[in-house]
Amino acid sequence: MKFRAVMIDAGPMREFTNIVSTISKLSKECVARIADDQLYFIVSDENSGPAPPILWCEIPHAMFFSEYQMVGLDDDHKDIYLEFTSTNLARSLITLKNAKSLKMKLTKKQCPCLTLEIEVPSSTSQQTRQVTHDIPVKVIPRKLWSDFQEPKIPKPDISIQLPTLKQLRTTIDRMRTMAAEVMLWASAEGRLTLQIKTDTSKVSTRFKDLRVEAFEGPIEHSDSETETQANEDKSNICYCRVDAKKFSMFLSADQISHNRTVCSIVHKRLVVLCLQTEENVKLQCFITGIVY
Structure with missing residues (x-):
């Protein structure tokens, strides 16, 4: 060799x-x-x-x-x-x-x-x-x-462009001090919500007007996870609970010059974060969903 x-x-x-x-x-x-x-x-x-x-x-x-x-x-x-x-x-x-x-x-x-x-x-x-x-x-x-080998993943239920990684990282790092897990919600209307829950509080941060690259819905919801989304059309929302530390670690990629970052969600099962640069570098992070 x-x-x-x-x-x-x-x-x-x-x-x-x-x-x-x-x-x-x-x-x-x-x-x-x-x-x-x-x-x-x-x-x-x-x-x-x-x-x-x-x-x-x-x-x-x-x-x-x-x-x-x-x-x-x-x-x-x-x-x-x-x-x-x-x-x-x-x-x-x-x-x-x-x-x-x-x-x-x-x-x-x-x-x-x-x-x-x-x-x-x-x-x-x-x-x-x-x-x-x-x-x-x-x-x-x-x-x-x-x-x-590159993981073979199911077709995502939704793919949405992320806000600036620096802004996301600041939000997640603050949430990590309160909870080990974070819920990611993405809607067909271009909203991304990050939410954590503790025994005494519930904290959410929402980003609006994001570009939705693909949506394979409708996703039908029948559990209590959708209670916090009462003001949205529940059939247009996908979500996944993930390890907050792993999500934060991907966001350290903000030091890489990039022109596109996308979050793809396989409903309740998987989050795929993808960063691409003008030089055609592609960095993907696969975070398995936490299911109770």
């Missing part, structure tokens, strides 16, 4: 750093899938053992790398799967803020490593210096690749 990639533009290097930094906040461990057309970062739920990914990030190499070469196991299994500690990669990329270039390659030292060679300008002369980071990785065997 071989892998070598080069970045020389400041914009892509900055964006790549922000993406890796965001992923490092979501999970300690990460898997990189190196394919001939894209670089993937995959995060699984740390507490559930082997399970479908909860985060899936696609980075088209043509938009980021001036050189990109890789050779997989064989002609039938062309990809490379590497497991590593995400914070190690994030810390190594801090140097990219003022760098002239980045070279990434798979090397064999005392153990397999993802080696970063970063060329940075010298503060005392016109010459440059090279900073090298060796990040230990574990090569994932072919028999385990099926654990790191």
Whole structure:
């Protein structure tokens, strides 16, 4: 197996750093899938053992790398799967803020490593210096690749564009101090409501006039969850209860320059959060619904 990639533009290097930094906040461990057309970062739920990914990030190499070469196991299994500690990669990329270039390659030292060679300008002369980071990785065997495939999800009942992530993050972080779970309501009229309940209080925040990209309703409601939505047409609402911490962690992606964020809800079962950038990076977070 071989892998070598080069970045020389400041914009892509900055964006790549922000993406890796965001992923490092979501999970300690990460898997990189190196394919001939894209670089993937995959995060699984740390507490559930082997399970479908909860985060899936696609980075088209043509938009980021001036050189990109890789050779997989064989002609039938062309990809490379590497497991590593995400914070190690994030810390190594801090140097990219003022760098002239980045070279990434798979090397064999005392153990397999993802080696970063970063060329940075010298503060005392016109010459440059090279900073090298060796990040230990574990090569994932072919028999385990099926654990790191993109989740197949049911067709969402509603897809609605999110308000600014910074605004959402402020709201959710305040709610998290009071409750561990948050209810997400989305209506066909473009309203998104976040709600928490405690033994002594109920707190809701509503965002209006959001763009609805798809609605597969009507959704018929027959339980008490719809009591708080008495002023809306209940047949046009989808909802899901999720872990507030996981929802908040996705919102840390606000540091990534993006042009579109969408929340898709499979009624009471699943929330899919998707961020896309102008460079065609797609970051998806899959949060399973909490059902009592």
